Amino acid sequence: xxxxxxxxxxxxxxxxxxxxxxxxxxxxxxxxxxxxxxxxxxxxxxxxxxxxxxxxxxxxxxxxxxxxxxxxxxxxxxxxxxxxxxxxxxxxxxxxxxxxxxxxxxxxxxxxxxxxxxxxxxxxxxxxxxxxxxxxxxxxxxxxxxxxxxxxxxxxxxxxxxxxxxxxxxxxxxxxxxxxxxxxxxxxxxxxxxxxxxxxxxxxxxxxxxxxxxxxxxxxxxxxxxxxxxxxxxxxxxxxxxxxxxxxxxxxxxxxxxxxxxxxxxxxxxxxxxxxxxxxxxxxxxxxxxxxxxxxxxxxxxxxxxxxxxxxxxxxxxxxxxxxxxxxxxxxxxxxxxxxxxxxxxxxxxxxxxxxxxxxxxxxxxxxxxxxxxxxxxxxxxxxxxxxxxxxxxxxxxxxxxxxxx
Amino acid sequence: xxxxxxxxxxxxxxxxxxxxxxxxxxxxxxxxxxxxxxxxxxxxxxxxxxxxxxxxxxxxxxxxxxxxxxxxxxxxxxxxxxxxxxxxxxxxxxxxxxxxxxxxxxxxxxxxxxxxxxxxxxxxxxxxxxxxxxxxxxxxxxxxxxxxxxxxxxxxxxxxxxxxxxxxxxxxxxxxxxxxxxxxxxxxxxxxxxxxxxxxxxxxxxxxxxxxxxxxxxxxxxxxxxxxxxxxxxxxxxxxxxxxxxxxxxxxxxxxxxxxxxxxxxxxxxxxxxxxxxxxxxx
Numbered sequence: 001x002x003x004x005x006x007x008x009x010x011x012x013x014x015x016x017x018x019x020x021x022x023x024x025x026x027x028x029x030x031x032x033x034x035x036x037x038x039x040x041x042x043x044x045x046x047x048x049x050x051x052x053x054x055x056x057x058x059x060x061x062x063x064x065x066x067x068x069x070x071x072x073x074x075x076x077x078x079x080x081x082x083x084x085x086x087x088x089x090x091x092x093x094x095x096x097x098x099x100x101x102x103x104x105x106x107x108x109x110x111x112x113x114x115x116x117x118x119x120x121x122x123x124x125x126x127x128x129x130x131x132x133x134x135x136x137x138x139x140x141x142x143x144x145x146x147x148x149x150x151x152x153x154x155x156x157x158x159x160x161x162x163x164x165x166x167x168x169x170x171x172x173x174x175x176x177x178x179x180x181x182x183x184x185x186x187x188x189x190x191x192x193x194x195x196x197x198x199x200x201x202x203x204x205x206x207x208x209x210x211x212x213x214x215x216x217x218x219x220x221x222x223x224x225x226x227x228x229x230x231x232x233x234x235x236x237x238x239x240x241x242x243x244x245x246x247x248x249x250x251x252x253x254x255x256x257x258x259x260x261x262x263x264x265x266x267x268x269x270x271x272x273x274x275x276x277x278x279x280x281x282x283x284x285x286x287x288x289x290x291x292x293x294x295x296x297x298x299x300x301x302x303x304x305x306x307x308x309x310x311x312x313x314x315x316x317x318x319x320x321x322x323x324x325x326x327x328x329x330x331x332x333x334x335x336x337x338x339x340x341x342x343x344x345x346x347x348x349x350x351x352x353x354x355x356x357x358x359x360x361x362x363x364x365x366x367x368x369x370x371x372x373x374x375x376x377x378x379x380x381x382x383x384x385x386x387x388x389x390x391x392x393x394x395x396x397x398x399x400x401x402x403x404x405x406x
Numbered sequence: 407x408x409x410x411x412x413x414x415x416x417x418x419x420x421x422x423x424x425x426x427x428x429x430x431x432x433x434x435x436x437x438x439x440x441x442x443x444x445x446x447x448x449x450x451x452x453x454x455x456x457x458x459x460x461x462x463x464x465x466x467x468x469x470x471x472x473x474x475x476x477x478x479x480x481x482x483x484x485x486x487x488x489x490x491x492x493x494x495x496x497x498x499x500x501x502x503x504x505x506x507x508x509x510x511x512x513x514x515x516x517x518x519x520x521x522x523x524x525x526x527x528x529x530x531x532x533x534x535x536x537x538x539x540x541x542x543x544x545x546x547x548x549x550x551x552x553x554x555x556x557x558x559x560x561x562x563x564x565x566x567x568x569x570x571x572x573x574x575x576x577x578x579x580x581x582x583x584x585x586x587x588x589x590x591x592x593x594x595x596x597x598x599x600x601x602x603x604x605x606x607x608x609x610x611x612x613x614x615x616x617x618x619x620x621x622x623x624x625x626x627x628x629x630x631x632x633x634x635x636x637x638x639x640x641x642x643x644x645x646x647x648x649x650x651x652x653x654x655x656x657x658x659x660x661x662x663x664x665x666x667x668x669x670x671x672x673x674x675x676x677x678x679x680x681x682x683x684x685x686x687x688x689x
Contacts, residue, residue: 162539163539163625163629164625164629164630165541165625167627167630168625168627168629168630169630171630171631171634172630172633172634172637174634175633175634175637175638175641176637178637178638178641179637179640179641179644181641181645182641182644182645182648185644185645185648185649186648189652
């Protein structure tokens with residue numbers, strides 16, 4: 001049987017806290033794009049040099065996810081998340097005083113990235129530990145903040161930059177990021193106890209986990225492609241700029257609906273989570289492949305429907321790779337396994353979008369790159385079917401405690 | 407004086423006058439004469455009825471070849487005709503139609519002749535920035551563009567204590583450049599205490615006057631510190647509330663000290679059947 005979490009009460013408060021944390025982690029990551037233009041202008045550097053700022057930030061967050069997980073296991077999630085929040089804000093505040101792009105690499109990139117890394121894995125693991133029956137719903141809700149914050153932060157930061165210049169806007173962003181600290185404080189205080197698995201490296205020896213990592217890596221490679229290239233696909237199909245932008249908006253709304261639906265449906269328990277995950281992965285792959293095909297009809301309505309389908313499946317999928325972790329590695333190792341998962345799948349995520357761009361460059365359009373992205377997801381679904389006990393009706397028992405836990 | 411000599415003086419005097427009169431007559435015979443319509447003053451509300459400027463070539467010595475119109479020294483396209491009566495029609499007269507108009511008549515064997523008709527109007531300011539935001543120490547440029555004729559005299563004023571008054575350039579940072587229908591006010595090295603406010607450019611000519619205002623805001627380097635402080639205070643308050651709330655509840659929950667909020671540690675996977683793994687609430 002799965003470990004029981006209390007499923008409610010304080011858990012929902014933590015969901016709200018995770019919701020806020022996600023906006024201050026991934027939402028702020030997206031805002032770097034707005035600062036991009038300001039930096040190019042102010043420092044007179046190339047687009048590539050400025051792009052490194054956000055690349056370093058994202059890569060640092062993913063890489064240090066394991067460190068965050070290990071520290072969370074060792075010292076309790078509360079302290080680690082609060083420390084992570086402090087570092088995130090500190091990096092941004094220091095960045096406001098930068099006089100060279102290199103300073104931004106160090107502050108917005110490394111320090112803030114490190115802060116983000118310390119926040120995500122422990123916070124997610126804490127929420128997961130509080131829910132069993134409603135886990136997917138809880139995670140879906142808390143992850144929906146990422147899309148919402150992308151909508152809200154764009155105009156907000158435009159306004160901040162106009163009113164206070166980028167230095168002032170970074171100062172305020174840093175202060176906003178400090179809000180992670182009270183979110184972390186909401187996690188109950190924890191004692192130092194003897195922990196046998198800080199980073200849960202033992203999971204690397206288990207086939208179920210490896211299969212999941214492999215599958216989510218493929219998912220990562222294909223997942224973001226439509227998000228980034230959908231507008232370009234729309235414009236290539238001769239739609240106006242506004243029509244193309246609206247495709248992303250409609251996908252975004254469908255994403256939230258899909259998230260909530262998937263959370264509710266999965267938690268009903270009619271199907272094994274692994275089956276649900278596999279199904280959504282394959283459906284998402286199909287919907288991504290359908291997007292370029294729909295542009296062949298030339299009808300804006302058809303493409304909008306395809307975008308809505310994509311958004312729905314995308315939202316439905318997002319929380320599942322996380323919510324299935326406790327089943328695969330056991331609640332005791334969730335934090336460590338989550339950190340490792342982030343780190344391992346990050347490579348695929350980094351490669352996925354440039355690969356798509358490369359395919360577009362050599363073929364002249366996005367058709368092939370969308371098909372490839374969709375196929376990555378189908379492959380991920382197929383990999384999942386190789387999970388041990390995939391075809392049995394009930395979930396397998398949890399893996400035994402491994403003596404080699406680090 | 408000898409009587410004979412007086413008569414001679416009168417006669418030569420009359421002859422001189424007669425001669426000069428005849429000379430004038432003759433020379434005006436040589437110059438073409440043009441009858442031009444009266445100068446126009448456009449009304450201030452820009453709702454003028456349509457009208458035409460007219461020139462008639464009433465007499466000329468040599469053969470007339472062409473006539474056309476010019477505005478402010480440049481030929482107006484598609485006005486060339488071979489008529490002696492030429493007309494330039496303004497169907498919807500507006501302020502920017504004001505200027506110095508000339509009807510020009512060219513001749514085969516003589517130099518061209520022209521007549522000037524002025525269309526005057528009060529100035530109207532069409533181009534200006536409603537507001538300008540700059541940082542401390544930077545330079546601000548406020549400008550105004552007008553239409554109308556004659557070109558106005560420009561003045562800049564600043565709103566201070568209830569009315570617009572002359573600029574105080576004791577700091578030497580203000581520079582005004584005005585030229586025809588354009589003026590700009592340059593403020594170097596913005597001072598956050600003295601410079602922000604409403605500035606007004608005023609265009610005045612013999613017909614009327616018009617003004618527009620622009621708001622100048624100066625951003626301080628310290629400005630973002632207020633929201634920064636606000637957010638920090640909010641965070642400190644939240645953390646205090648959470649910690650205090652917890653401390654007050656803590657004595658009641660001391661017996662549950664083997665429950666921790668967060669992932670389970672040690673032996674968790676083996677004992678899950680035994681322990682009731684209720685995750686601890688923080689209250």
